[in-house]
Amino acid sequence: MSKEIAKNIRKGLTADCSNCFGLCCTALNIMASSDFQINKPAGTPCMNLRSDYSCQIHSQLREKGFKGCTVFDCLGAGQVVSQVTFNGQSWRDNPETREKMFQVFPIMEQIHEMIAYVAEVLSHDIPNVLSDKLSHKLKELQNLTTLDADELLSLDLVMYRFSLNELLTVASESIRANIIAKLPGAKKVKDFNHARADWMGKKLKDKDLRATDFRGAYLIAAEMQNSDLRAASFIGADLRDANLSGANLSTSMFLTQMQINSAKGDGKTILPSHIQRPSHWIN
Structure with a gap:
């Protein structure tokens, strides 16, 4: 995979809230803190979520005590779950999918995070053997995003993270070693x-x-x-x-x-x- 393609994949992992059914405002369990002023159990819509899935205090989140909302980023997982996994059928229009959709969202979020890391490291100069292994991992992870809800719920994400972590560590050390070798002094x-x-x-x-x-x-x-x-x-x-x-x-x-x-x-x-x-x- 070319470095330019990898860069574009990484850059494309951005949230599009207009194509998401407010999943970060519903699916996640959030405890009251300095970043979020209320307790919100998983599966319960935030009190600020409008019927069109927008936030009624979006421009005032920090002032209203919802700093955490301005920090959170799903790397585009929300719109994929909404438009791909559940084919554009919202949890409001199809209550029977509600629980499953909320369970799938954090899984897709983790998959997108792994894709982001792999795509990013592939945009650097790394040994060909390592590049080939990571390119294979990237395709494997991208394929996971097309699975249906039941298949996603059955995934062993720990296994995927464990196997990927070693490759990312080796890649990071290789990239940093090249930089360190050019720094002044031994x-x-x-x-x-x-x-x-x-x-x-x-x-x-x-x-x-x-x-x-x-x-x-x-x-x-x-x-x-x-x-x-x-x-x-x-x-x-x-x-x-x-x-x-x-x-x-x-x-x-x-x-x-x-x-x-x-x-x-x-x-x-x-x-x-x-x-x-x-x-x-x-x-």
């Missing part, structure tokens, strides 16, 4: 490994953090203004309220829209092409 890949580090609130302003492995790291409220984060791996990292103002994330790996939505930034933050600048960021 450096080793292990020196850039900060996977699962607890860097909550850590002061990292103006730092050169290129090719750093932040896999699963806690970067909550970290001060990363003007830092160089190119080729850094953020798979599973917690970026809530991390300050990315002026930071360069142009080639950061495994960043999701949800991670960026949860962080802070400004008009000078450089993002990957597949990530949209959050509307709540300062200019």
